[in-house]
Amino acid sequence: MNVVLDFFRRLKWRTIWSWAGIKLAWVEEHSFRSWVWANFASAGFAFLLPLTSGERALILALGVLVLASEAFNTAIERAVDYISEDEHHLAGQAKDAGSAGVFLTAIAAGIAWVVILYRIYLST
DSSP, X not given: OHXXXXXXXXXHHXXXXXXXXXXXXXXXXXHHHHHHHHHHHHHHHHHHSOOOHHHHHHHHHHHHHHHHHHHHXXXXXXXXXXXXXXXXXXXXXXXXXXXXXXXXXXXXXXXXHHHHHXXXXXXX
Protein backbone atom coordinates (compact mmCIF):
# COMPACT_ATOMS: atom_id res chain seq x y z
CA MET A 1 0.00 0.00 0.00
CA ASN A 2 2.89 2.36 0.73
CA VAL A 3 4.08 1.95 -2.86
CA VAL A 4 0.73 3.14 -4.21
CA LEU A 5 0.55 6.09 -1.81
CA ASP A 6 4.15 7.02 -2.60
CA PHE A 7 3.36 6.89 -6.33
CA PHE A 8 0.44 9.30 -5.94
CA ARG A 9 2.41 11.61 -3.63
CA ARG A 10 5.19 11.84 -6.21
CA LEU A 11 2.66 12.27 -9.01
CA LYS A 12 1.07 15.16 -7.11
CA TRP A 13 4.42 16.95 -6.77
CA ARG A 14 5.42 16.28 -10.38
CA THR A 15 2.11 17.76 -11.48
CA ILE A 16 2.57 20.83 -9.27
CA TRP A 17 6.13 21.42 -10.54
CA SER A 18 5.11 20.88 -14.16
CA TRP A 19 2.20 23.28 -13.85
CA ALA A 20 4.56 25.85 -12.31
CA GLY A 21 6.78 25.51 -15.39
CA ILE A 22 3.83 25.97 -17.73
CA LYS A 23 2.69 29.06 -15.80
CA LEU A 24 6.23 30.48 -15.92
CA ALA A 25 6.45 29.92 -19.68
CA TRP A 26 3.03 31.53 -20.18
CA VAL A 27 3.80 34.59 -18.06
CA GLU A 28 7.39 35.22 -19.16
CA GLU A 29 7.71 33.86 -22.69
CA HIS A 30 5.95 35.65 -25.55
CA SER A 31 6.89 32.79 -27.89
CA PHE A 32 5.19 30.23 -25.65
CA ARG A 33 1.98 32.28 -25.58
CA SER A 34 2.14 32.67 -29.37
CA TRP A 35 2.46 28.90 -29.81
CA VAL A 36 -0.44 28.29 -27.43
CA TRP A 37 -2.68 30.53 -29.56
CA ALA A 38 -1.37 28.91 -32.76
CA ASN A 39 -2.24 25.54 -31.24
CA PHE A 40 -5.77 26.65 -30.43
CA ALA A 41 -6.22 27.69 -34.06
CA SER A 42 -4.62 24.48 -35.32
CA ALA A 43 -6.80 22.33 -33.05
CA GLY A 44 -9.89 24.22 -34.18
CA PHE A 45 -9.09 23.50 -37.82
CA ALA A 46 -8.24 19.90 -36.94
CA PHE A 47 -11.77 19.44 -35.60
CA LEU A 48 -13.53 21.45 -38.31
CA LEU A 49 -11.88 19.87 -41.34
CA PRO A 50 -12.60 16.33 -42.54
CA LEU A 51 -9.52 14.72 -41.00
CA THR A 52 -9.12 11.09 -40.08
CA SER A 53 -8.64 10.24 -36.43
CA GLY A 54 -4.96 9.57 -37.08
CA GLU A 55 -4.46 12.89 -38.85
CA ARG A 56 -6.23 14.74 -36.06
CA ALA A 57 -4.13 12.96 -33.43
CA LEU A 58 -0.94 13.80 -35.36
CA ILE A 59 -1.82 17.49 -35.58
CA LEU A 60 -2.75 17.72 -31.90
CA ALA A 61 0.34 15.77 -30.76
CA LEU A 62 2.70 17.85 -32.89
CA GLY A 63 1.17 21.00 -31.42
CA VAL A 64 1.91 19.74 -27.92
CA LEU A 65 5.46 18.87 -29.01
CA VAL A 66 5.98 22.44 -30.24
CA LEU A 67 4.96 23.67 -26.78
CA ALA A 68 7.27 21.13 -25.15
CA SER A 69 10.19 22.23 -27.31
CA GLU A 70 9.48 25.85 -26.40
CA ALA A 71 9.54 24.85 -22.71
CA PHE A 72 12.91 23.09 -23.24
CA ASN A 73 14.20 26.20 -24.99
CA THR A 74 13.09 28.33 -22.06
CA ALA A 75 14.90 25.97 -19.68
CA ILE A 76 18.09 26.25 -21.72
CA GLU A 77 17.86 30.05 -21.79
CA ARG A 78 17.26 30.25 -18.03
CA ALA A 79 20.14 27.90 -17.24
CA VAL A 80 22.54 29.81 -19.50
CA ASP A 81 21.47 33.16 -18.04
CA TYR A 82 21.80 31.80 -14.49
CA ILE A 83 25.38 30.75 -15.12
CA SER A 84 26.36 34.11 -16.55
CA GLU A 85 24.82 37.17 -18.17
CA ASP A 86 28.12 37.78 -19.99
CA GLU A 87 28.13 37.19 -23.72
CA HIS A 88 29.96 34.03 -24.70
CA HIS A 89 29.87 32.21 -28.00
CA LEU A 90 29.01 28.88 -26.31
CA ALA A 91 26.09 30.47 -24.47
CA GLY A 92 24.85 31.91 -27.75
CA GLN A 93 25.23 28.52 -29.44
CA ALA A 94 23.25 26.82 -26.66
CA LYS A 95 20.43 29.33 -26.99
CA ASP A 96 20.49 29.10 -30.78
CA ALA A 97 20.35 25.30 -30.63
CA GLY A 98 17.33 25.48 -28.32
CA SER A 99 15.64 27.88 -30.71
CA ALA A 100 16.47 25.56 -33.61
CA GLY A 101 14.71 22.75 -31.75
CA VAL A 102 11.52 24.82 -31.58
CA PHE A 103 11.88 25.78 -35.23
CA LEU A 104 12.34 22.18 -36.40
CA THR A 105 9.40 20.96 -34.33
CA ALA A 106 7.22 23.70 -35.82
CA ILE A 107 8.42 22.72 -39.31
CA ALA A 108 7.34 19.13 -38.59
CA ALA A 109 3.87 20.36 -37.61
CA GLY A 110 3.73 22.50 -40.74
CA ILE A 111 4.72 19.56 -42.94
CA ALA A 112 1.98 17.45 -41.40
CA TRP A 113 -0.57 20.18 -42.15
CA VAL A 114 0.63 20.53 -45.76
CA VAL A 115 0.41 16.79 -46.39
CA ILE A 116 -3.02 16.53 -44.77
CA LEU A 117 -4.40 19.54 -46.63
CA TYR A 118 -3.04 18.11 -49.89
CA ARG A 119 -4.84 14.83 -49.17
CA ILE A 120 -8.08 16.73 -48.50
CA TYR A 121 -7.63 18.72 -51.71
CA LEU A 122 -7.07 15.53 -53.76
CA SER A 123 -10.16 13.87 -52.30
CA THR A 124 -12.48 16.68 -53.44
